[in-house]
Amino acid sequence: MGDYIIMNNIDKTLLLAEEFGVDVSLFTSSYLENIIKSQEYADLVVNVKHASEFELRRAVKLVNDFKEINYDIKSFDEAVILASRVNYLYSVSDEAYYINPLENYSFPIFTKSIGEVKFRIDTRDLPFQEIIDDDNLTTEQKARCIKKNCDRFSSELIAKHNFDYKRVKNNKALKHIVTVNVIGSIIAFLLGLGTFALAIYTMVSSRTIFIETWTAPNITSVYFWSIILFAIFSYLSFLFALLLLARINYFFAPVFYFGRHLKSNIIKINNDIVKRAQAMAIYLFNACVNHKHLENDISKFTIKRKNYFESKLYARCYKASSDQGIRAFKILFILCFLLAALAVGVFFIMLLLVDKRSL
């Protein structure tokens, strides 16, 4: 385990000396080494990786701030700034600082109770349990703190959903992918359906040539084989078109969902968030009044609706173009359709050009 980053009076002296032009470069590299090898820095790296899973304002800020740390240190002054930055980021890298108790997380979290979540009061961020236990705060101060923070949680989640919605709605690349794939699969479906309908027609038609094929098949006849093969390949092309459509739907379901239900659903989700935030505020206020110790209640007020806004679902859309299943179904559909078309072609060539007869 590394040491902690603490700036002692010797460090302060070196900082002051450097301010007046004294060369303290000999001390700078060892100070920098202490920072990188410190326990805070090691913990910070782990915490930032965990925070990157959360799409919440404070978590995103933490990750970005960490990425922006400048390690190109040329002076003791810069090393001190780095130490200060690492300490600050470490203090806000605790999950309890950025977690939103209203959000439903699909991955494991460390926070077990709302009492651990940090609430902003005046200029400090304190675990809510400490606010409950603080007898120096009046009930009114606690109530104000609860309201402010619950409003923050609800507005953060609503803003996140609105942002995700806009991100999807305005995403031209995504729209292009969706359009191309969906229209392609619809066209394939229509073609498959058309050829399949045509195959069915040959089975129910009263035309002699079709009746003969299905009731008195002549395996030496070209017509027989062209109609049979047409039926088989049109059935297969229709089947593969259906499979393609199903596979496309799997990838683009979130987008379809948005298209159809987005506006109404987003209003429902946002209203649900506001209601849960209000319920949570009442719960927390009662906990304050009764000096309750909060335990294992982190999921008590989380939203239950499936979150279609998760970016992972969108990442699925982008993977559609490289999906093996979609590629396979496309190829198989095209192959079967072409073979069906070939069979139809042979049929008509024989009929019109060789035998010179009509249907």
Added chain:
Amino acid sequence: MSKEEFNLYLTKEKSYSSFIEMGKDVYLYPGKFYKYFQSKQFLTELNKDKKRYLQYLNLKAENNIPDVFIFKMSYILNPYMSLRYHKFKFDTYKELGEMMLFYSPIVDVYLKDFIIYNLLSSYMERLGDDHKFPHIYKKLKEIEEIAKTDDQKAYWLLAYFLADTKKLHYRNKIYDSPDKFFSSQLGISSLIDFSSSFLADKAVLTWLEINGYEERLKRFESLTKVNDANEKKAKQTRARIIEKKKAEEKNNN
């Protein structure tokens, strides 16, 4: 001036025939004089000089600490003598400044009394030096205000002002530039010595301010302040995490 003779016996061996004469020695034996000034013998003699007796009663009513009482009492006895306090004697204000710098970076507790108990300004007022040396008196009053919030800084401001110097006095050496001074402090033992006290005694920090390095000092102070605040936050976060882990381990066991 009264030409009356008084019988003033500080001790069996030490006696005075006039208050003027006695007043000159008060700074040499502060403890003894403090006890003497409460004695019946002294009060009986003092009562013969109504003016001084009245001043004595007024001074008693102020309820000062003993050192302040002694100082003010010495000037009731002899209002004409030079500045004297707790074995220190100064014929000029500059000498006071130089004596303060002599001990730098250590703040002499008795010399500090001149500022924090307003002894120097009351001395100047009594002697009429507030009109003779108005620039000194004005600066002194400003420094007394500063002393209410930062007595260490006030001490050094007064020292450098009265001594009329801008060179740094530090452990009996004199430096005329910050880089020369700091370069001399980078050895192991001097670095440890200096760093352990410079923030508290403020001798060097005040000298830097006097010499116009306020901006750099502000930058240093703001950087260390922010750093200290972030260290504190990190420490609190660490403590909470450790406490939480301990509670979880206890629950698991």
